[in-house]
Structure formats: structure tokens, C-alpha cells
Amino acid sequence: MPHLIVEFTDNLQPDGDIAGLLPKLTRVLVDQGAYPIGGIRARAIELHHYCIADGQADDAFVHATLKIGAGRSDAVKQATCDGLFTAMKDHFADLFARRYLALSLELVEFSEAGTWKHNNIHQRFKTP
Numbered sequence: 001m002p003h004l005i006v007e008f009t010d011n012l013q014p015d016g017d018i019a020g021l022l023p024k025l026t027r028v029l030v031d032q033g034a035y036p037i038g039g040i041r042a043r044a045i046e047l048h049h050y051c052i053a054d055g056q057a058d059d060a061f062v063h064a065t066l067k068i069g070a071g072r073s074d075a076v077k078q079a080t081c082d083g084l085f086t087a088m089k090d091h092f093a094d095l096f097a098r099r100y101l102a103l104s105l106e107l108v109e110f111s112e113a114g115t116w117k118h119n120n121i122h123q124r125f126k127t128p
Contacts, residue, residue: 001115002035002068004084006044009052009060012095016062018044021091025064028083034076035068038122052102061102064088069112081107 004025008018022042029040052059066084068077085105095101 001039002029002041002066004029004040004042005065005067006042006062007047007065008044008062009050010046010048011058012060012062012101013046015095016060016092018046021088024087024091025084028087029080032076032080032083034072034080036122037125038119039117057100059100059102061104062088062092063103064105065108066105067108067110069115070109071112072109077107077109081105 006018006021006025008016012018022044026040026042029035029042030037050061052061064084066081068080072080085103088103088105089096092101092103096103
């Protein structure tokens with residue numbers, strides 16, 4: 001962990017550059033130094049069925065959900081979410097200036113007792 005899921009409305013294509021957003025968000029997580037690099041996952045889900053506000057305009061949204069295991073300090077969680085949300089706002093700044101767009105980020109913290117993992121990617125990041 002962490003896992004970052006970015007949901008976005010299909011009316012952001014191609015201007016939203018979602019493929020370019022994911023590496024930026026992943027870099028924020030790596031730079032925090034609080035998460036095992038081998039456990040970081042970022043993915044985007046394009047939404048085709050949605051209704052925003054009154055449904056009368058070509059509104060768009062991007063909602064990111066960050067899922068992390070419990071145990072990190074409030075300061076680490078705050079810094080992580082601040083960094084992710086700043087990266088999102090920076091990425092979409094030009095598009096935000098041109099159209100109606102809602103950006104949001106949610107943090108979900110869960111107990112490790114409810115997860116199962118099998119991952120050998122961590123081996124690449126172990127120092128000898």
C-alpha cells in the first residue's frame with residue numbers, strides 16, 4: 001500500500017492527460033518516504049455514466065481516493081494529502097480555467113487485519 005484510485009469523467013479526454021497525472025501523483029507518494037515503494041499503486045477509472053450538479057451542463061470531475069494502512073501520523077497523512085491535492089490542482093490548472101471542473105481527494109485508512117497481500121516487488125527496493 002498505498003493505493004490511489006483516480007476516477008474521472010470521460011468528457012475530460014483528451015485534454016485531461018490522465019496518463020500524465022498518474023506519474024505525478026505516484027512521485028508525491030514516493031517523495032513522502034512514508035510508504036513502501038513496492039506497494040504503491042496508482043490507477044485511473046474513466047467514467048462513462050454520471051450526472052453532475054443539475055445534469056444540464058458539460059461539467060466534469062476528478063475524484064482521487066487514497067487507501068493506506070493504519071498507523072501513520074496525522075502529520076504524514078496531512079503532508080501526503082496536501083501534496084497529492086496540490087499536484088492535482090497544478091495538473092488541471094489550465095483546464096480548470098477553461099471549463100467547469102470539480103476536483104476532490106479522499107483518504108481512506110484501514111486496518112491491516114483486513115488485507116491479504118502477496119508481492120515480490122518490494123525485493124527490488126531492499127538495500128543490501
